[in-house]
Amino acid sequence: MLAGVLVALLLLPTAFTAGVSTRDAAGWFEDVPDGIDTSGVPERSTILAADGSSIATFYFQNRIDVRMDQIAPVVRQAVLAIEDSRFYQHGALDSKGTLRALISNLGHGQVTQGGSGITQQYVKNLLLTQATTATQRKDATELSAGRKMRELRLAVAMEKRYSKDEILRRYLNIAYFGDGAYGVEAASRHYFSKTAAKLTLPEAALLAGIVRYPYAYDPVNHPDAARQRRDVVLARMAQLGWIPQATADAAAKQPVQLHVHQARNGCVESSAPFFCDYVQREILTNAAFGKTKADREKLLKQGGLTIRTTLKWKVQKAAQKAVDGHVPPRNSAHKAAAEALVEPGTGAIRGMAVDRDLGPDNQRGKTWINFAADADHGSSIGMQSGSTFKVFTLAAALQDDMPFGTMMDAPTSFTPTGYRDCDGRRVGDPNASLRNSADGEGGKQFSLVTGTWHSVNTFFLGLEKEIGLCETVQMAEKLGMRQANGKPLEEYPSFTLGFNPVSPLRLASAYAAFAARGRYCRPVAIASVTDTNGKPMKVPSAGCKQVLDKGVADAVNYILRGVLTQGTAAGSGIGRPAAGKTGTVDNFSAAWFAGYTPDLASAVWVGDPRGGYKYPMDDLCMSGECFGEVFGATIPAPIWQDTMSAALDGTAETDFHSPPSHYFSMGDGQTDPSKKDKKDKKDKKGADPSPTTPPTTGPPTLAPSPKP
Incomplete structure (x- = not known):
């Protein structure tokens, strides 16, 4: 109830303009939508040789979805510390953050702050990722009361559907970490050439600092800004008592050490380029992988397929x-x-x-x-x-x-x-x-x-x-x-x-x-194909x-x-x-x-x-x-x-x-x-x-x- 009232007040300037009462806005907010679609998050597909080694990868966004136990606990701590430290205490909305945004919005007569927590950020990323047209992308990014209302409403629904751990896992897998890396696993492999399960405290803090402004804090293109932001994350973790101050100070003294690995996209750099190209064309031309060429291309570049070849x-x-x-x-x-x-x-x-x-x-x-x-x-x-x-x-x-x-x-x-x-x-x-x-x-x-x-x-x-x-x-x-x-x-x-x-x-x-x-x-x-959930797909027979x-x-x-x-x-x-x-x-x-x-x-x-x-x-x-x-x-x-x-x-x-x-x-x-x-x-x-x-x-x- 409090969340509904806060949202209604948050949107008060727009509600007055549209002739909508606060009570109506709060009631609409509490009416949670059914059938929420969380699909459509692009994941990269991998082509493997018969022995399971990699031949090539294809992606629209370089992303690898991983389980929570495949993400180092220190990564989760670092992200929560800088983005939403009360994530496990509040519901879909953080009342303190929302009240801060309310004061700002009332003062400006328009929506300037949203007090977004992890759940809201996940929803925002999801809507943007699912957008396939220019109009949808505009709706997902515009600074408006309508967009904020939709996001908050969906955030409540997400909290009812998923556990906190699952929401955090989804957020870490969808967030953009700069320099073409989507999700914490792809970011870890890109910046440090290791999996997210093996990240150290300084590395985790560096990644956590990127997500607020990926283009400004990208350590490849803006190393000084990235380091300063990393140290802010470390200080915040110490302030919250999640790590000792001495540990934070020691980590802050370490230089940023990157081992950048560019994920290959397509067959050009493959060690078996023409075989790879053959597999790619098989998927793009065979109706077994989609009714239209556009469907098949989307499946290959966004479907998170694991393609085991011969x-x-x-x-x-x-x-x-x-x-x-x-x-x-x-x-x-x-x-x-x-x-x-x-x-x-x-x-x-x-x-x-x-x-x-x-x-x-x-x-x-x-x-x-x-x-x-x-x-x-x-x-x-x-x-x-x-x-x-x-x-x-x-x-x-x-x-x-x-x-x-x-x-x-x-x-x-x-x-x-x-x-x-x-x-x-x-x-x-x-x-x-x-x-x-x-x-x-x-x-x-x-x-x-x-x-x-x-x-x-x-x-x-x-x-x-x-x-x-x-x-x-x-x-x-x-x-x-x-x-x-x-x-x-x-x-x-x-x-x-x-x-x-x-x-x-x-x-x-x-x-x-x-x-x-x-x-x-x-x-x-092609010997076998499994989708992003590990479900086998039908493949052409000999x-x-x-x-x-x-x-x-x-x-x-x-x-x-x-x-x-x-x-x-x-x-x-x-x-x-x-x-x-x-x-x-x-x-x-x-x-x-x-x-x-x-x-x-x-x-x-x-x-x-x-x-x-x-x-x-x-x-x-x-x-x-x-x-x-x-x-x-x-x-x-x-x-x-x-x-x-x-x-x-x-x-x-x-x-x-x-x-x-x-x-x-x-x-x-x-x-x-x-x-x-x-x-x-x-x-x-x-x-x-x-x-x-x-x-x-x-x-x-x-x-x-x-x-x-």
Whole structure:
């Protein structure tokens, strides 16, 4: 009752002006509102690696909500001493403070003082924090009787709802402590690089002194004023008998010692910037985290989320070191490299590296584009994949039970006619002539095994025609492949030569399905998300499913293992069972390598962000090292080799499964006809003929047209 009368008197000048009686004002004040909203206080979100270590933080206001037992008692004492020493004795209103304000307001004819205690300050901060429009912010800060009345009324309601300890805890978590630090925990970490539970008396007094005027007493920008204010707090604590005078004097003699730590905001300074950016875009684009982009952005920057991801630092560091080592970020040729690593059988993205810093593209060595991901997760429209796409033709042939020893011609040139897409339309170009990258490959026969080992273009064009273009396309689609811009794969005869622009992440996920014996999982970066109250939120699923018979996958693995020992990537092994495929885009505009073990799959791209056809990778010198022509085995395979060796170091080996016996019905397919021909000639003539250009991976000399 006394509080109501005091408030009515406090607002007397305004009440008279508005024609409202003192009794009416007091009655309205005692009518406490229901359904008070205390939500909406911004808290920072944290992105964590699989081991719980921090990758990045996102915030609108740098705030970390903590429990009362996580705040040192001396902090609570210091704040109460200088802000509201009778907090635990009075109700929502401090009668003494309100009477002082009453006298001042009556003397001035307007509201000039409010006698605000901790509860009222909490309400004021809450209303300001919840304001989302200019009008709401004005209403929360204007010097008016209406604002003061609303605050006092809500303060009474807060005292009825919460205990004193809870109100104090909420206040300490919402108050602004200057220099971008909101709440006592963030302030403690910012100014002293420690938690609020470990603050000393001088440190607690310094923070307590800031909250009255955060901009004036900020110790970073106003150290002298901050120290003077700290000493005022210490003197007040001694005056109240909460600490001995000698203790206060000793603390006042200590200099202000700051250990400022700037909380990172966003991915730019992260140790895994492009993976971080991928996670950020996943949240901002996925409807699971909000109906609109604005809702999702608010959740990320204000929702206090704890986002546990799939990233493993060992894998990430290995990938980053490898791409930076082979394609330095500021290399003289302006080339770039990207790598994505996925765990077979789970879809978990274990690493993602680009040989650039995350930042403005007009600065050398930086880019905003995540070359490892699709457009919806990094703005990249993808890159042509080259011969890495031949694996889908191979898998389709094996799905039709084609034996390893099946022999097919690989002519010098190939005219793409007689193909039909999945709609039954004829596609192809009777005027085009596609050839192999090395003339020595033409005019021979290859088996399903050796044709793959040597990545013979005309062999795969014939194989694709034999089993069907649509079957090849459907195989790629079952394994998650689509264009990096999100559109379906285009269907033309040169499909098997890899003209579709894709991302390393999708390619790694497809190859991971072979490692997982035909089990495909969508790539996922987020393992779990909890909100500010620790409640789990629904996260995108990998949706793992068996899309390929285990035996077919085992047969693919059997053939691709030979690529690393006897094929285009011979010498790129990692000392344990592994398989892979090189890829070179026509005109040497880009190069790829995709490879895997049963435990980890990776895809590597190397190219020129300015345009691979305009800036091809032939006669290339990069940071002191020169290359004639860059194939998939030239730079991408060594990146893969270095990454996988380091990433899997110390882990137990896992072997592949043997393929079903029916694939050996025509032999193992490992005899190279070209070597047999040379041996026969040598046996007959007693001398080896002039050497034949060794089969290599590579593009057709005429770029495959994406038009029928």
